[in-house]
Amino acid sequence: MVGIGIHPTVDSGYRATDATFSGGTLVCQCTVNPVKVRVSSDIAHNHACGCTKCWKPKGAVFSVVAVAPTENVEVIENADKLAVVDAAALIQRHACKACGVHMHGPVEREHPFQGLSFIHPERFEEKGWAQPGFAAFVSSIIEAGFAPERMKLVRSQLKDSGLEPYDCLSPALMDYIATWTAKKNDELRGER
Ligand SMILES: N[C@@H](CCC(=O)N[C@@H](CSCO)C(=O)NCC(=O)O)C(=O)O
Numbered sequence: 001m002v003g004i005g006i007h008p009t010v011d012s013g014y015r016a017t018d019a020t021f022s023g024g025t026l027v028c029q030c031t032v033n034p035v036k037v038r039v040s041s042d043i044a045h046n047h048a049c050g051c052t053k054c055w056k057p058k059g060a061v062f063s064v065v066a067v068a069p070t071e072n073v074e075v076i077e078n079a080d081k082l083a084v085v086d087a088a089a090l091i092q093r094h095a096c097k098a099c100g101v102h103m104h105g106p107v108e109r110e111h112p113f114q115g116l117s118f119i120h121p122e123r124f125e126e127k128g129w130a131q132p133g134f135a136a137f138v139s140s141i142i143e144a145g146f147a148p149e150r151m152k153l154v155r156s157q158l159k160d161s162g163l164e165p166y167d168c169l170s171p172a173l174m175d176y177i178a179t180w181t182a183k184k185n186d187e188l189r190g191e192r
């Protein structure tokens with residue numbers, strides 16, 4: 001592979017997206033007693049994430065992460081191997097204590113993403129999940145040690161891979177969050 005190791009599924013080109021994909025089973029990296037999580041619906045907002053909190057496979061600069069409704073996400077095997085990485089975080093990332101893979105991350109507190117769980121689709125046993133649509137928190141890779149002078153290169157490589165780089169979330173998701181916040185503020189004003 002020439003260039004920066006963005007993420008194995010991005011660097012190798014994507015497998016065909018199957019429009020009928022309706023979930024599957026996420027499996028951690030343990031060879032014995034892997035944690036299994038059943039996702040019983042399609043995923044949404046799949047994206048590459050450069051933040052320091054999302055799980056990345058070995059050597060990758062970005063994670064690939066998507067959401068599914070929490071009601072459709074269920075740990076079906078070896079739940080005892082899971083532990084919450086940071087209980088204070090918005091996303092309650094449940095990682096396998098043995099291999100480190102983040103298996104699901106529900107958003108439970110009041111927030112526009114409440115009711116959604118963050119998952120890593122590359123851990124699906126099944127193929128056909130939608131490819132990432134953009135790259136989020138790109139500047140954050142510097143926090144993990146990426147050389148600032150190589151940022152121009154990483155942004156152009158992301159674009160070449162079809163991932164528009166943003167330093168927070170995509171405009172569509174930022175608008176979604178701001179709309180939720182504006183509505184919330186209106187409600188609070190109405191109560192006063
Ligand atoms: N610069 C920080 C950014 C961390 C961050 O805010 N991450 C985002 C994106 S995660 C998937 O899109 C976020 O929403 N985090 C909420 C949480 O982690 O609970 C860094 O790099 O650490």
Ligand SMILES: [Zn+2]
Binds near residue numbers: 029030098
């Ligand atoms: Zn594991």
Ligand SMILES: [Zn+2]
Binds near residue numbers: 051053063
């Ligand atoms: Zn992230």
